[in-house]
Amino acid sequence: MHKFLIRSFVSSLVLLFTLTVAAIAKDVKAAFVYIGPTGDHGWTYQHDVGRKAVEAAGFKTTYVEGVPESADAERVLRQLANSGHDIIFTTSFGYMNPTNKVAKEFPNVKFEHATGYKREHPNVSTYAARFYEGRTILGTIAGTMTKSNVIGYVASFPIPEVIRGINSFTLAAQKVNPNIKTKIVWAFTWYDPGKEAEAAKALIDQGADVIAQHTDSTAIVQMAEKAGVYAFGQASDMDKFAPKAVLTSVENNWGPYYVDRVKAVANGTWNQKDTWHGIGDGMVVISGLDSQMPSDLQAKVKKLQADLASGKVHSFTGPIYDQKGNLMVAEGKTADDGMLAGMMTYVKGVEGDIPK
């Protein structure tokens, strides 16, 4: 009798194990929630490129585009979690609270929220890219290529992510050209071609001959092309929209991370993480360099890119001063992630005040 019990116990364990393995090996389905249309050639477009990489890796994917950050986001998330998706990527900051809310109800579904900071449940991870590394490269190019020493910068919202980009860009430009000034126009939008073009035009009228952007449409590079000034592509390679103006682009390359995380779900090794990857991990990619750039600049940029990737160079290396001349980072030191995450002051050389 005793033996029988043990035997049946062992065999049921084996059965359970087989079932579990079968369950793990089943097709993992990934879902993506987008703020804009997949054809925006900016933020959403690049996330969709990442989704296609997941498909190419042999997983099934679903996406919903144009999901407003209103009460609707929560319903879309719940429906995706309810319809057999194992991992859901929510690709806009405004989905932060709905993501955490729905994650609580579906502990078996993994949630990955881009650019947020809340991980209230063990099945919520967050991820973002160190775009400021790319902006160090753009600043180096801008500082070298400008003749008027005025660089224009179209910014979206006064949040640390954007301030960090402006600072990283300005510091790099100052390094190659101490006389430059960065003029900022706040568009208060992530995507509005009309507003963005107007902002770019205002900067060009103020004498800027290189325009950088932290908004997503192609309107700015197109405006730069018309005005005969230089610009940089944002999120995707925008060279084809303004072949003369665009010197290079900083591309958001989500594919490797997405494939990695979906595979982790398939292998049962997914765990909660806060990911912040840069050029080194391939999440931030610099597009091809335009032939208008002198060859010594091109070589310099290539080397800088390699040094940023290896960690030999950090975008925020002291001494760094704020606009009033107070020391932010001491000589020989670099800014830590905590300081970067909460960065809300301009460095010296940026004109104007951060809107409050």
Added chain:
Amino acid sequence: MIKIIKRDQPSRAIFFFTPVLAIFLTLVAGGLIFFILGFKPFEALKFFFIVPIADKYGFSELLLKATPLCLIAIGLSFCFKSNNWNIGAEGQLTFGAIVSGGVALLFYEQEGFYILPIVILAGAIGGMLYASIPAILKTYFNTNEILVSLMLVYVSKLILDYLVVGPWSNPEGFNFPETRQFSDSAKLPLLFEGLRIHAGIFLALAAVVISWFVFYKTYLGFQMKVSGFSLKTARYAGYKGKKMIILVFLISGACAGLAGVGEITGPIGQLHREISPDYGFTAIIVAFLGRLHPVGIIFASLVVAITYLGAETAQIFMQIPKYTGQVFQGMILFFLLASDYLLFFKIKFIGSKK
């Protein structure tokens, strides 16, 4: 041969039949569009109109979505019935939400039964204040209320942007454009565990009942009707036009403001930049589809609400672009306006017996 004859009098039966016809034609045209896009039309329509509300949760989401549409459309029907073209309900919604959200933030981390009524009232007052601008400008300065109310929508959104980016942004929120989450006492209670449908639906139902009573049982309703038919007649009859204009705008603004309250103190629970997916504009379609009749508006708000849900479901399960939902809303309005032709004309087949 087909002959078109003008009717002596608009047909009352046709008046209520054409919305149904418009919905039917929208389904047919929608099916055709799906077919051209390479989807199975019947399967697509099933995912669009049936699957999203096939379970209890889906149905509760439908009611959740229809609540603000119904509430705003009821308010708008006061304006539209009396020839006042308030196109700015979205702005009144936004401003109502701003005022009520501001009050809710004042009570941050406080508890008390009295908080919610104050928050709701603040939203209604905010909407009324905002609607009074086009009303007063129209009555005393003869401005065009369509333009004024419409342009004020963008002003209200800029005010909201300013507040959530600046003074009202969450101090612990890394400067992201959003406020703190409201305390539970400032939130509308949920009706069922696990569903998002909240007490705001009672506000919409109350608006339906009250509007029906006002439209058909009061002197004000009669005045509105007369003014709607002919402003000259109304003036001749000695109605005080200015007072009525301001009153209908205030009612409309209060309803839109309450719809805003329902969103921010219901499913959203805070203020941020995107509190409404253009409910204020979509409600215009709802009001007309419902023939400015309270009961009609209930049905119309459900029909239009489902185009939102259906678009999501169709994209999740069939990869149909989600923007088809907006195409459906456009088609409903288009077919409704087109079929209104039948109100005034009848089509006669010559040679057929009468």
